[in-house]
Amino acid sequence: MEIAEKKGQKLVVSVSPHVKSEESVDRIMWAVTISLVPAFVMGVYFFGPKAVYVTALCIIGSLLSEAFVEKLSGKEYTLKDGSAFLTGALLGLNMPVTVPFYIPLISSFVAVAITKQLFGGLGYNIFNPALMGRAFALITWPRAMTTWALPTAGFIAIDAKTTATPLGILKEEGVSKLIELFGDKGNLYTQLLVGHRAGSLGETSVIAILIGAAFLFYRRYLSWQIPLAFIATVGVGAWIFGGKAGLFTGDPLIHMLSGGLMLGAFYMATDYVTCPTVKRGQLVFGIGCGFITILIRLKAGYPEGVMFAILIMNCFTPLIDRSFVTKIFGAKKVAP
Amino acid sequence: MSTATFPMGGIHPPDEKELDSHCPIETMKAPARVMIPLAQHIGAPCVSMVEVGKRVLIGEQIGNPQGFVSAPVHASVSGKVVSIENCPNAQGKMVPAIVIENDKMEEWAPLEDDPDFMQRPADVLLKRIKAAGLVGMGGATFPTHVKLSPPKEKRIDAVIINGAECEPYLTADHRVMLESPREIVYGLKILIKVLNVGKGHIGIENNKPDAIQKMSEAAKEFPDVEVWTLQTKYPQGAEKMLIKTVLGREVPSGGLPMDVGAVVQNVGTAYAVYEACRYGKPLVERVVSVTGRGITTPKNLRARIGTPVSQLIEECGGMKAGASKVISGGPMMGFSISSLDVPVMKGTSGLVVMLESEVRNGRSGKFGNCIRCGRCVEACPMGLMPLMFSVLSEKGMYADTNDYHLLDCFECGSCTYVCPAKRPIVQQIRLAKMLGKR
Numbered sequence: 001m002e003i004a005e006k007k008g009q010k011l012v013v014s015v016s017p018h019v020k021s022e023e024s025v026d027r028i029m030w031a032v033t034i035s036l037v038p039a040f041v042m043g044v045y046f047f048g049p050k051a052v053y054v055t056a057l058c059i060i061g062s063l064l065s066e067a068f069v070e071k072l073s074g075k076e077y078t079l080k081d082g083s084a085f086l087t088g089a090l091l092g093l094n095m096p097v098t099v100p101f102y103i104p105l106i107s108s109f110v111a112v113a114i115t116k117q118l119f120g121g122l123g124y125n126i127f128n129p130a131l132m133g134r135a136f137a138l139i140t141w142p143r144a145m146t147t148w149a150l151p152t153a154g155f156i157a158i159d160a161k162t163t164a165t166p167l168g169i170l171k172e173e174g175v176s177k178l179i180e181l182f183g184d185k186g187n188l189y190t191q192l193l194v195g196h197r198a199g200s201l202g203e204t205s206v207i208a209i210l211i212g213a214a215f216l217f218y219r220r221y222l223s224w225q226i227p228l229a230f231i232a233t234v235g236v237g238a239w240i241f242g243g244k245a246g247l248f249t250g251d252p253l254i255h256m257l258s259g260g261l262m263l264g265a266f267y268m269a270t271d272y273v274t275c276p277t278v279k280r281g282q283l284v285f286g287i288g289c290g291f292i293t294i295l296i297r298l299k300a301g302y303p304e305g306v307m308f309a310i311l312i313m314n315c316f317t318p319l320i321d322r323s324f325v326t327k328i329f330g331a332k333k334v335a336p
Numbered sequence: 337m338s339t340a341t342f343p344m345g346g347i348h349p350p351d352e353k354e355l356d357s358h359c360p361i362e363t364m365k366a367p368a369r370v371m372i373p374l375a376q377h378i379g380a381p382c383v384s385m386v387e388v389g390k391r392v393l394i395g396e397q398i399g400n401p402q403g404f405v406s407a408p409v410h411a412s413v414s415g416k417v418v419s420i421e422n423c424p425n426a427q428g429k430m431v432p433a434i435v436i437e438n439d440k441m442e443e444w445a446p447l448e449d450d451p452d453f454m455q456r457p458a459d460v461l462l463k464r465i466k467a468a469g470l471v472g473m474g475g476a477t478f479p480t481h482v483k484l485s486p487p488k489e490k491r492i493d494a495v496i497i498n499g500a501e502c503e504p505y506l507t508a509d510h511r512v513m514l515e516s517p518r519e520i521v522y523g524l525k526i527l528i529k530v531l532n533v534g535k536g537h538i539g540i541e542n543n544k545p546d547a548i549q550k551m552s553e554a555a556k557e558f559p560d561v562e563v564w565t566l567q568t569k570y571p572q573g574a575e576k577m578l579i580k581t582v583l584g585r586e587v588p589s590g591g592l593p594m595d596v597g598a599v600v601q602n603v604g605t606a607y608a609v610y611e612a613c614r615y616g617k618p619l620v621e622r623v624v625s626v627t628g629r630g631i632t633t634p635k636n637l638r639a640r641i642g643t644p645v646s647q648l649i650e651e652c653g654g655m656k657a658g659a660s661k662v663i664s665g666g667p668m669m670g671f672s673i674s675s676l677d678v679p680v681m682k683g684t685s686g687l688v689v690m691l692e693s694e695v696r697n698g699r700s701g702k703f704g705n706c707i708r709c710g711r712c713v714e715a716c717p718m719g720l721m722p723l724m725f726s727v728l729s730e731k732g733m734y735a736d737t738n739d740y741h742l743l744d745c746f747e748c749g750s751c752t753y754v755c756p757a758k759r760p761i762v763q764q765i766r767l768a769k770m771l772g773k774r
Contacts, residue, residue, distance in 0.1 A: 003608070004453070006645060010660075010673060011660065011661060011662055011672070011673065011674055011675070011676075012660050012661040012695050013428070013661075013672045013674045014661075014672055014695075014701075015760060015762055015763040015766065016663075016667070016668060016669050016670060016671065016741070016747070016749050016752075016762060017347055017668045017749030017752050017753050018661065018663050018667040018668075018670065018672060018688070018690065018695070019350075019504060019667040019668065019694075019753065020752065020753055020755070020758060021753055021754050021756075022348070023345075023754065024755045024756050024758070025704050025756045025757050027758055029709075029710070033585045043662060059596055069343065080774070081704070085669075119706060120532030120705075121709045122704070122705050122707060123704075123706050123708065124705065131369045148750055173603075271705045272708050272709040272710070273707055273708055277496075277708050277721065277723065278708040278710070278713060278721070279707075279710075325721065325740070326716075326720065326721055327719050328575065328589060328718060328719040328720060328741050328744055329344060329580075329586060329589075329717065329718040329744070330576070330586045330587050330588045330589040330590075330591065330718075330744065331588075331589055331719075
């Protein structure tokens with residue numbers, strides 16, 4: 001064994017602690033990206049190879065946007081940290097599969113260049129970048145962003161002429177029409193769980209999203225507060241206010257299993273940067289998201305409200321963080 | 337056996353204790369020259385009582401404490417005082433120190449063996465502790481006699497011996513517990529007597545089952561001594577966490593352990609208390625874990641106070657190629673030293689030598705943006721929001737950190753350990769503490 005020279009050797013001096021965990025931002029971002037694979041695979045299965053094309057365009061657009069802004073502002077490239085890739089992937093999963101090529105590209109520019117980089121880069125953005133990109137697309141190209149392809153795989157239960165999402169049908173024609181289209185209630189739930197329905201290409205399969213989320217829970221990258229509060233609030237709200245026959249007659253499961261709720265609750269609302277940091281605040285945040293979602297779904301013009309709900313609650317994150325600070329050790333005087 | 341622990345936060349770094357927890361304590365030969373700093377404790381530094389040229393004996397007092405919060409220092413070798421000069425300490429400060437050249441006579445100042453020490457009244461024992469220059473040997477170096485002399489209005493009802501040794505790598509306390517359990521229990525009995533409390537506790541993390549067993553055996557005959565098995569979780573050995581765990585009491589924000597009726601002393605200190613009261617032996621040597629992947633043969637050494645760190649490293653076969661950082665203390669709260677000339681002091685619990693490959697992150701100094709993941713909040717044993725300290729400090733808004741209870745942070749480093757962006761949060765906290773005073 002070699003023995004280092006003692007004299008003249010320079011020692012590294014730094015502030016404690018001198019050991020650090022293996023965890024890194026890169027690892028988290030790539031793990032979250034990997035956890036999206038089941039949802040992506042289901043999207044490809046139901047909507048065909050074009051799902052790959054749309055998602056790839058979003059990812060490429062995101063990476064280029066990130067590099068472009070960093071080049072302009074003379075910052076170090078951060079493509080390796082995986083956050084731009086993840087934003088692109090999430091944006092892709094939030095797109096209808098039928099969109100023309102320029103929508104993914106321009107939306108990912110809005111997501112990464114404007115929403116994230118112009119606000120200071122990773123950690124400084126106020127709004128969830130992918131959702132901001134999608135909101136921009138929905139408002140700019142409303143028709144293209146609400147033209148839903150029929151799932152091509154498996155058995156068909158939806159009327160071939162209809163290209164509305166289950167939430168769209170629910171809004172326009174009511175719950176009985178929706179059940180009728182799927183045969184019966186049981187089949188409706190099954191199809192919603194599997195993801196065999198019209199919608200954004202990565203949002204439809206509840207099971208696939210839950211598999212990804214389970215992986216993130218296992219790795220402790222995800223805590224339960226926001227998803228649970230969000231989904232439960234939507235369920236309770238749908239049950240109380242969603243029925244035609246009066247209060248407490250709504251069907252919570254249809255609302256909980258459809259639209260972008262699962263993808264939004266597990267992947268978008270829980271974005272570290274734009275959600276509150278303290279657990280109690282996260283509960284409030286999740287409840288707020290659920291409340292606004294159900295408000296939009298039942299009362300506003302759009303059939304789906306998850307995206308706007310999260311973006312609106314993003315605005316409240318600093319306020320929630322200030323209001324729900326942690327309880328510090330020793331704050332309460334204890335008599336000996 | 338149930339394992340107790342503190343309620344909030346905490347982390348589980350690899351404990352790395354297998355490197356030298358099996359190494360019995362070896363007594364190191366006294367070095368040719370010792371450098372004994374006059375400030376080895378929290379509080380006022382001592383004033384030298386000797387002049388250059390004077391011959392001193394082992395255990396002879398050479399530094400006179402100034403004020404109440406101070407502790408005397410003693411010669412650790414016999415020989416001639418060759419100079420009184422500034423020397424670097426582990427914290428990187430220059431401090432006045434007495435340099436003694438060892439005449440190899442190993443001549444001790446007269447010691448008084450007192451087999452009936454337990455019969456002596458509390459004030460006599462306290463005097464012996466004070467005269468021996470005892471300080472907290474876990475690293476905090478708070479003078480022991482001060483902790484043992486609480487103001488009258490503070491009613492103390494429990495004393496806890498800290499055998500958690502929650503810092504990774506370090507095994508000095510572990511070895512002392514294995515090799516001198518009875519002495520530690522006697523040390524605790526002395527503390528119980530001096531403080532006039534009904535109960536003494538010994539807390540040990542459950543990664544040291546052999547120490548728990550030894551200590552329990554040694555304590556068996558004393559009904560007023562209880563050994564606690566603690567969960568292995570950093571920073572279990574922090575005073576506030578230990579008190580919360582054992583007594584269920586929270587030291588109030590800004591308060592001291594005595595505010596909840598508790599006094600905590602380290603295992604090494606308890607051992608030294610015994611030696612001081614039994615033999616009148618002052619603190620002239622201590623056990624130091626020399627360990628880490630960068631040291632050739634990890635060892636637990638009983639070294640004289642004032643021995644240069646370089647000699648301990650030599651005693652362990654030197655540093656391996658690629659060694660690039662030497663930490664005085666543990667890796668979570670210890671200080672990386674810039675020179676191997678710094679002496680072993682009363683608070684030097686270990687030397688951890690790390691390889692270049694283990695400190696890469698420390699060399700680049702680069703860190704990322706805070707992604708607000710909240711891992712630091714989850715890890716903080718004090719229930720603080722370290723990310724706010726970090727971000728505000730980075731922006732130079734030091735004073736604003738006080739809104740988030742900056743001063744409750746005791747810099748355990750858990751937040752910095754878990755931070756995925758590798759932000760130097762403790763460093764930023766220290767900056768804010770210095771520059772953010774309101």
